[in-house]
Amino acid sequence: MNYLQEIEGKLVHDKLTEGGGCGGGGGGGGDTTTRIRRIWVRGPIIVGAGPSGLAAAACLKEKGIPSLILERANCIASLWQLKTYDRLRLHLPKQFCQLPLMPFPSNFPTYPTKQHFLDYLKAYSNRFDLKPIFNMKVESARFDHRSGLWQVKASTTTAAATPGAGLDKKSTNNHDDGRTEMVITTTTEYVSQWLIVATGENAEESVPEIEGIESFGGPIVHTSSYKSGEIFSGKNVLVIGCGNSGMEVCLDLCNYNARPSLVVHVLPQEMLGSSTFGLSMWLLKWLPVWLVDRFLLLMSRLLLGDTSKLGLTRPELGPLQLKSISGKTPVLDVGTLAKIKTGEIKVCKAIKRLSLHAAEFIDGKVETFDAIILATGYKSNVMTWLKETKMFNEKNGMPRKGTPNGWKGELGLYAVGFTQRGLLGASADATRIAQDIYDNCWNPHHHHNHSNTHNSVPFNSNPIIYYSSTNNHPTPPTPPHIN
Template sequence: MDSSRKEQQQDQNQKESKKKRTGVWVNGPIIVGAGPSGLAAAACLSQHGVPSLILEKSDCIASLWQYKTYDRLKLHLPKQFCQLPFLGFPENFPKYPTKHQFVSYLESYAAHFNIRPNFNQSVSSAEFDPAKSLWRVHTDEFVYISRWLIVATGENAEPFVPEIRGLGKFKGKVVHTSDYKSAKEFGGQKVLVVGCGNSGMEVSLDLCRNNAVPYMVVRNTVHVLPREMFGMSTFGVAMALLKWLPLKMVDRVLLLTASFILGSTDELGLRRPKTGPLELKNVTGKTPVLDVGALSQIRSGKIKVMEGVKEITKCGAKFNNGQEKEFDSIILATGYKSNVPSWLKVKDGMPKTEFPNGWKGHEKGLYTVGFTRRGLQGTSSDAVKIAADVASQWRSAEDCSNSCHSHIILLIGEN
């Protein structure tokens, strides 16, 4: 069977599968994703008396945090900048909560607002019916139908693995940071860490503290800032200064202070971009590294900084500067990507409007939360605005829902 016939058969199978799915009317927005973004959206809606339904492909809330993060991870920002709307962190939590404490906070948040996601519901497609102004969200078993769809799967839904020549040849262990838990299993090894963002830095630090020898690949320029400046959060200082000074001026202050505290990073192989850290974050979404100890280990030579990888070999790697070294393992600290394009079937795709107005989609009733490149503060801002917008439409929609649908379950055969 040629490829075109296979594709036709797959399309036919999908259509047949859709016909057999049970349709469920959702009297309120459908939220895809039970991470911080989905929970925040549901909580904000509940404050307006608007019910919602969260569909989550995993078996728990915040599955990325629970299953795809390393053990030593802590929030990079103080807890007051990471709390979700209407419920803060417990007072006894430290300034920078651990990942386990953050998950505990999210579980308490869900319980407080009586949020009960439908777990193990992987969304295969979501499409808008313009004739009826309804969204149809397909899973393996059901077609969920609503006037509103809130995309809350986030910017970091799936691991990103770049094309690296020869990677498949390597005979040692290759692991993405989404599957990395602890440096204990790498003790005594020479490890190539590909990536120098916050994850790459922290994994390298974890490795050298567990008797491994990390070689960290720096492929591009990077801003490294101290996590704190004179006892105050660098992020908090930046937010305070932005109330009084233009962004470019704040960037200058941050870089001068960072140079005073950390010294020059260029001489360590960590060249700074020409664009300032906050401006770069706004334009590209690239987050500056907040140093938690890796820089001192680089200076001491315990973390080796390497130029870009030219090729992976059976036993190691060749680098752009001509060096070649052997390694026992490779860790890909190459970040994550969104999975939305694979299932959201809309003509114009995700909203392209910049923060703070990127929460409303092009199609009627489409919203996105957690795609602002502003971390959890951006998530909270999106959730509050989405809930207010949906609530303004809710009462008239509720009257129609009660008379037309009565919360019934339908058998869908019109797809």
């Protein structure tokens, strides 16, 4: 029996129980079961099944490297499937939004709709046979220097109907028919030589701190919960946020006869017959950023006019420099500017404070509103679970190294989806990560020695090969060096 067969022969299927198991003593009153199991993963562990995670997994698979994707939601691309509005479409041409190894279908429009993009992602996942583990929330990930492996703890919660007698009502769900749901939390510790953080820069809603926001009497909705403007028909709606989502939500509100207000700076979606983004990328091949910015601002003024007359003041930096320094994406006009010119969308100054049904702005004006929509974007949540601060900034959860060098950390840690350059940047990083792992660790023809347990063995089958059968924290067996 060779080494791998011996390891595979150690697979066990016993579920471990910690914390007293199902029972709460002799009375049978326990209602929460926590099961712990530990699994050694042959290839990289990928946290996040959004476009970035899928791209990383596909690039790895193309090189014969298996991976394990952990996803907290019940589907791939949960941000797109569960937290986007109905009229959403890509603001960039499809060639700048496709993932590695698979272009968009030729019959898709230049600017694919939300449904087009979701269909593409599902087809992408099917093509590369990507099967994330859903409903698995990563609680923590840390590098264990003793074993030389990443330890990723994730949990999933299920509810099982049980007879109602003897169960603690404080932590059970009681039904009218007498049934009680027992909550079962299964915690799994995955261990691997590599960890790929693919939760991206849009993992959690970003909610601003505004004086008086808790006293506002109407609904306050983040765009992650906004579907359409139908429920806001006939209402005064304040849209807080100056990005593409805010612009498009305002346009959608107008289409449902709502009266929106916002603050924003815009660029035309297309210039000289090409997308503004595509033209920018082409110009950057020959010209410095500051000169391309100056050109974009000049063309914007020619095409859109003097937007300052509409209350839209431009930042001092050009759109490309602003994106590079602050991460703020330039706003591309998709028809909202025309509504601003006709007065259907009101432009307001920055908010000073909110009250019961009104907002006071920094210019002293006070306006009444029935509802508020927070188009304030998203943020990274990496620092809530990754116990590592060398690669990621503790304040914003972004890689400390700027693009294009933020994808690789130390000790087998990688990041994808943090370039602040959208899907194009994520695709580039996914390709780099797969190549790096293959060249340095996986290629059977590349004799690469690692210290301690960072060894090189080309596995090609199911990545899950080891279960612990003890309640301790064992060090999984380590493959030998290839000699």
